[in-house]
């Protein structure tokens with residue numbers, strides 16, 4: 053492919069529909085062991101991980117993916133780098149640019165990764181912000197594709213907080229021609245600008261629906277998706293949100309409204325008994341573990357493409 057060499061991935065909408073299709077195809081071939089990366093003639097590419105928030109899946113899957121591509125990883129723990137003591141992003145970005153080949157950043161403000169991208173020439177990858185989580189949604193789309201053999205025309209219903217996951221799902225589903233329904237309490241709907249962007253991308257070819265009604269949203273859907281009711285940085289709001297979000301729990305009763313072949317996805321980590329029941333998480337329709345595995349394949353395809361290794 054090679055088409056993404058040198059690019060940034062700050063928002064899922066930085067990719068076109070064709071680029072997502074090509075990445076998912078590459079990820080599937082990598083998962084099957086059918087891709088030999090381009091030889092780097094002894095040069096070892098290095099990925100920096102700059103995470104201001106906790107991570108298991110993203111950190112480990114990026115690290116393993118890079119190792120499998122023949123590269124190395126530097127874990128730039130914020131607490132032990134100068135950026136954690138207030139060195140400006142504009143300075144940090146220009147310095148890291150001289151050392152590493154690609155930088156994955158997990159932080160709060162979307163503006164911060166945009167500043168990194170402005171000041172660094174190397175590819176900057178959004179490894180989660182408060183606004184988006186594009187790497188997660190690439191793995192989610194891979195999981196849907198390998199289950200149903202297609203994406204276009206399917207319906208994904210997201211239940212819960214209109215957060216970073218909801219935002220990247222809105223953009224990702226619209227880009228690949230999937231219908232997306234977001235069911236959330238009225239004060240927790242997704243960012244209006246992202247909803248409008250998704251509607252523009254969908255251009256009337258697929259549905260972008262927001263509703264406070266979880267049952268109407270679940271009806272006939274092929275994918276039910278949920279995430280925590282309080283994201284990282286909102287821990288103090290978690291208890292007060294439980295009664296507000298309870299009607300949006302993905303449980304055995306809600307599953308009866310979905311398509312009989314529906315699958316359940318959750319980006320993890322999960323709070324069992326809150327946004328999803330233990331039974332649904334462990335049930336036959338759960339693809340949550342395949343979804344977690346696909347983080348590694350999708351990111352391997354992404355890194356290889358951004359570095360021009362394929």
Ligand code: CP
Nearest residue numbers: 107108109110319320
């Ligand atoms: N889904 C996800 O991003 O998990 P981590 O927070 O463990 O990286």
Ligand code: NVA
Nearest residue numbers: 215279283284319320
């Ligand atoms: N919405 C969650 C996703 C975690 C992967 C958070 O931001 O904490």
